[in-house]
Amino acid sequence: MATKAEIPAGQATTKTAATLSKAEVMRYSRHLIMPEVGMEGQLKIKQAKVLCIGTGGLGAPLGLYLAAAGVGRIGLVDFDVVDTTNLQRQVLFGTSDVGRPKTEAAAERLRNLNPEIRIDTYETQLTSANALELFKDYDIIVDGTDNFPTRYLVNDACVITGKPNVYGSIFRFEGQITVFGYPGGPCYRCLYPEPPPPGLVPSCAEGGVLGVLPGIVGTIQAAETLKLIIGKGEPLVGRLLLFDALAMKFRELKLRKNPECPVCGEHPTVTKLIDYAEFCGVRGEEGPTTVTNVPEITPKELKARLDRGDDIYVLDVREPNEYQICNINGHLIPLGELSRRVHELDSSREIVAHCKSGKRSAEAVEFLRGAGFRKISSLKGGILAWSDQVDPTVPKY
Amino acid sequence: MAVKVIIPTPLRAYTGKQESVEVQAATVGEALAALTGKFAELKKHLYSEDGRLRSFVNVYVNDEDIRYLQKDQTAVREGDTVSIVPSIAGGAHKRAS
Secondary structure (H helix, E strand, O other), rough: OOOOOOOOOOOOOOOOOOOHHHHHHHHHHHHHHOOOOHHHHHHHHHOEOOOEEEOOOOOOHHHHHHHHHHOOEEEOOOOEEEOOHHOOOOOOOHHHHOOOEEEHHHHHHHHHOOOOOOEEOOOEEEOOOOHHHHHOOOOOOEEEOOOHHHHHHHHHHHHHOOOOOOEEEEEEOOOEEEOOOOOOOOOOHHHHOOOOOOOOOOOOHHHEEEOHHHHHHHHHHHHHHHHHHHHHOOOEEOOEEEEEOOOEEEEEEOOOOOOOOOOOOOOOOOOOOOHHHHHOOOOOOOOOOOOOOOEEHHHHHHHHHHHOOOEEEEEEEOHHHHHHOOOOEEEOOOOOHHHHHHHOOOOOOOEEEEEEOOOHHHHHHHHHHHHOOOOEEEEOOOOHHHHHHHOOOOOOO | EEEEOOOHHHHHHHHHOOOEEEEEEEEEEHHHHOOOOOOHHHHHEEEOOOOOEOOEEEEEEEEEEHHHHHEEEEEHHOOOOOEEOOOOEEEOOOOOO
């Protein structure tokens, strides 16, 4: 496909001829002396309007570099507040920001970095009801979200409004980056017509992310955004860049526009925004639906019965690295290994399965009941609840 | 024909943590069958119950998407790389569960 860089229609080049102040010339001098950017490019950057969906791991480096580069208007969409566990990778925030709305803390940081630009914050969840209205004021949308419903929403809203979608996603040590929604180029649905069903999404047990990975992926998104703005180089259109931080390898796969794509194909069937939670089979932002109505035992009950000397086999279905963080002396069989290690369990004994918060242990109980185990229950709220209700010395993670 | 199948991070849990697996195959379908023959648990993550490749999993031979070649009938040659590329959604923050 032709991937000559051009600014999609209606972008960046607005009517009023902007100029740079003396202070701005000084600030952007390392751009200005470079022919690929120069005064022309820097003015395009100044006139550009970029909307960042998510101010987390990907949004952090993205926001920092776009603000530093002088993108004239940056919109930040996030409904979350800064949490201690964010600080390992979300470098926009400091320890003193914990508990603050992310958009507020991010805007303050970016304004301090560059007071010459305009930062607009939207402390809200992106929804089918507000996406088109929000996108209207921006030239480029950058997707730094963390869930399938929002990813499909961002994609469809970009196709409908004709805006490029600078896409990045990460998992553990691996990242995927591309530009969707570019004129003539593919969209997210060309690549993945449908999301994975909730049950098959890799669980939180296998989750986690190397802190620096979103830094690398978000920075690549920032570079692609700036290239789209200045119209230089080869944009990452029709190419899916895969990055593996463990192997430290980049690979590139060809992406094609699917003529049968339900959104951007020749005969689109999706022409307006839909209910993305339903489309992805999840309720709201809670993620995969959980196994319910398995027998449960509360942490207090379990503690009382163990203290009484009842014969209970505590089965920990988390991963070994989680066991190292904290444990309650359970027997470790990770959920993923349960089916082939089920013979290690004695169905005549009473078993209480636990995980971090109760989701995986519910799955384990359901599986084991299917395998004929009867005296089995799941620890309600997992080891987190145990820490809250029984033993506060157990660290939470 | 010996081909290398690259396993993405989310699926390495089902291949004994191996990043790539070498199999003997003449087509992509055979390569994946050899792979799931070796690692049975992988099967439900790649195929739906009706035996079709799941729509959130794409398979590439070298850098080409098999959907635009001959799908699972796509021929593979000695030394080709077959990549399994599932959709991943992470980015902003991981919610614990």
